[in-house]
Amino acid sequence: MPFPTTHPSVARALAERGYEEPTAVQAAVLAPEAQDRDLLVSAQTGSGKTVAFGLALVSTLLGEAERFGAPAEPLALVIAPTRELALQVQRELAWLYAPAGARIISCVGGMDVRREARALADGCHVVVGTPGRLRDHLERGRLDPSQFRAVVLDEADEMLDLGFREDLEFILDAAPVERRTLLFSATIAKDIAILAKRFQRDAFRIDTVDRSQPHADIDYKAVRVAPSETEHAVVNVLRYFDAHAAIVFCHTREAVRKLHGSLAERGFAAVALSGEMGQNERNHALQALRDGRARVCVATDVAARGIDLPGLDLVIHAELPRGRDALLHRSGRTGRAGRKGVCVLIVPFNRRRRAEMLLDQAGVEAQWLGPPSAEQVRQRDQERLLQDPVFADESSEEDVATARLLLAQHSAEDIAAAFVRSMRSRLPEPEEVYDGGPQREGPARERRGREARESDEPRSSYDPLKAERGPSGPTVWFRLSIGRRNNADPRWLLPIICRRGHITKKEIGAIRIFDRETRFEVAEEAADRFAEVALGKGGKGEDIRIDRSEAPEFGDRERSEGGRNRPPRRFRDGPEGERPDGRRERGPRPDFAGEKPPFKPRRPREDGAEKPPFAKAARFDKAAGKPGKDADKRRPMGPKRAHKADKRKG
Template sequence: MTEVLIPPQLAAALAARDYVDLTPVQSAVLAPAAAGRDLLVSAQTGSGKTVAYGLALVDTLMGDAERLHRTAEPQALIVAPTRELALQVQRELTWLYADTGARIIACVGGMDARRERRLLEDGAHIVVGTPGRLRDHIERGALEPYSAKAVVLDEADEMLDLGFREDLEFILNATPEDRRTLLFSATIPAAIATLAKRYQQNALRIEAGTRERGHQDIDYRVIRVFPNEVEHAVVNVLRQIEPKTAIIFANTRNAVRHLQATLVERGFSAVFLSGELGQHERNLALQSLRDGRARICVATDVAARGIDLPNLALVIHAELPHDAEVMQHRSGRTGRAGNKGVSVLLVPTTRRRRAESLLAEAGIRAEWTGPPTADDIRALDRERIFADPLLTEEPSEEDRQVAAVLMERKSPEDIAMALARVLRSRLPEPEEVSDPGFARSATAGPRGRPERDLKMTGDMAWFRADVGRANRADPKWLLPMICRRGKVTRDDIGAIRIHDTTTEFQVSAALAETFIVNARKANADDVFITPIQEGEGGAPPPRFRRHAEEGREPRGEGKPFKKRPPPGAAKGKAERGGFKHRKNRERR
């Protein structure tokens, strides 16, 4: 960190937080060209922009003074789109301004408005809040920003997307015209440029890193999964990476609650966040993550912006986001301020094209793999045992005495096995999962077809189940059974032909190898599934045999059969049609 760039009033606070180097956006706002000017800053999430505008405001709020004096009216307003982001900004600025005497309060929806009014009456130097709540306080006379020296709009693009334009314009119009206006946004679309042109004067444009730069600290991975194994894949990813803190995103409240309950049942310490929670419940969940009582947060996109958790090393997209921007904001919870992080997208077989489109739109290159297997995780566990505090911490004298007694009564092997049981009991068991393989499996030939000599029809492979009409076979229960046993979807199944004692059905050739592996694992006495080999004999299905004897040919797979028209059939048909028409007319 270049010492001359740091405002002396904040140097001690930054040093206490082990700041070694300023991020690009922090250096840019402290450059001589930015001093005292309005700023229009585009900076990706996790770039350190909260500290950046905290640094930029020092000269405006304090000048050469070492401490701030008590004030009746706020000197700066900071507007953020969500409660979580506003509260996070308040926490960041509180430690940054700890030695300046600054009083910083938050005014956000979902909190006690009367308490906020009392705090405002006592005076505050910086007020951080959401647009609606700040406007409400101004209209009621509790907040008087008429002497404010600066206004910061954080995540301005998000506030416009959420429909806060009118509130923002009201707040800006209530502040002095000669104020500093600092506008921070991930992107600068036309609406942001228009807002800046109207409310900023001679603004300095700062671009703190490109979109690609924002990906450098995040390792993007795509994991192929079967639709019915998404939760199992989540468990195995958590067990493989073993992050100190992780966020898992789902798209609906119900999915979030279900996934959080599933993880707790399997032994993970997990909380959830969604729009249905009140602010107090959200605060409790986030605090449990910050103090280490919980390691995993399952959330809807309410947590995609404005949540900064310590040691957050992993983001899992259990369900694909709706667009590329949301994916980047979700992923941006990790890989922040120079720290490394991992973002994992779980992609079911039916969502591959959507995932590819999202990644292409965001300009992200990701590694595609299958899910971590249970064997992979158990192998990692055997290595991790040696780093467990039980084996690395210095033993006490009492520990030595107990160990001596154990050595007298038990063999070293018995003690080692007991220790292994203790260590394993603290870890959730990994799940058995399979790799769908998508286009080409590990055993695929040069054209992507399985090397086993399966009977192929176009892009489909044939299989046989030992159940038929005699067993009351019916597609209503056969199709779900096939999907469940082979871990495929209905879209992966082709024709189903039910015979007297067997049923033949098609499965997508790309999934044939994986399908039979899964089906054989689940084979039981009730229904046994086997592949039909290329060239395997056997009479055709009864309806095929009947049509062949009658000289008819099929119109196509799954369509009714028709007779070959004899010569002159077209003419005869026309004549019959005419006769039928006359006959009907005579009846009328």
């Protein structure tokens, strides 16, 4: 449907930008029942919220006037959680209100405060800023709130999460009571409801979130990898999808710095975005993405909050989000305003269950698959090369003349091969990545229920955790070149085996340690993958060597729980009953038929008399001048103590 009736100048701005139909949230704020009222809006990320509250403010700021008057004290205040989002909101409102002659300025941390003070002194119509900087201007008297007709809180849930509650309350208390208050948030949590109840009057509630289908325009994929190959998986995912613009999320600034350096070294046009960067650096990074000079942005969660990058088709979670909201906000950078996007979660096999729980909580169904291999990436390169727009462009006479000159000196095949080499040299080389484990279809809850139904055990005794613990089928034996002489212990051998072979501890069975070597079981379904990785890469030319082995000769009855125990003495190196150092093993303990062994006889004294039953020396009673009570039950004093007792007595 076309846009509802709006202000003529705003309608021209929308037409110039190609806006033909409003989004759900834009149509809701323009409804008659929402006019000139406080609004409490929850809408999905990327649904056009900035334009929505810009349209909602038109009647309050302009009324029946065609254009804004001379700039003086600001008429509206927009508060955003981050610098990037505030600058983005300023740009959106600037083109929306441009035909009406509005002057819109920004006040954000990290920018020149003196320049902002001069802009406020010169007058404006709308101020967009972050909570901390806006409060600073209010406390110093640079920002006059007396003429505020409306205050907008964009991404209110994020501002509360970042600890801006006190700043927000200070700003809202300073604004006139008769103002309009528009609160926009992805979700209306308890804190948001309390804030709205305190500062809004008879707010009109708008909810455009379809919780049954979260992020319907985003295709979720979960890529299972080995923990040590996360970086390689990111490289191959970027090369496989070859998106016009992509963003890669990490948890910390250090992780952003490391991954950005690695991608830049491989030849990707990448920029970084983190809290430690200055505002100018962050602006240049975002502008490079918008201009196309950079195609990959490596960012932390907070730094990328709310930013809108045109053409962002791919989001990669290099590190799993810390919660459901973080997953949805990260993924919401793509699939915006009706565009389709792809979201890829890089899942190390030891974090598989955590990823499944995260997807279940978010109500998202992801396709589980292995990382794109180098062969798959090169195949996609060939497909893109055949469909390259360069072949559809019309050739000029100069191009044709150069082509004929080349054909006169080289064959067509040589020219085509040179063109392919030239195109390939501009692309980063893909990495060799190994699959992080077998595919398990369906969400975790459905899979566990399916396993319970397929299990032969009674339903009451089925334990999904027990069913997934250790290999239940046939196994293959391998050998490590270390043993007891190297202080081998399963506690540190198990991580080495998992890391070298890119398998999980659930795929490892018995571990049996011998004097000079260690043998262990690997599930048969993972044995080929383990052999390819451990024997091909990590098993040769290192201190610890891995190769295939035969099963040890001793039986399963010697295994302790989990199978990771030391072999008994009689199965060590050397003949049975003989130790490697030549000494004989101890014989079996005598069998007393369940009775207690006899007491060991007392050792006789040199004079032939038995040792008294009590070893404690007799005490001397000084007051009575004689040995203490029950002295006859104690051991007699020796000559030395008797002499000392006589001296005390005398």
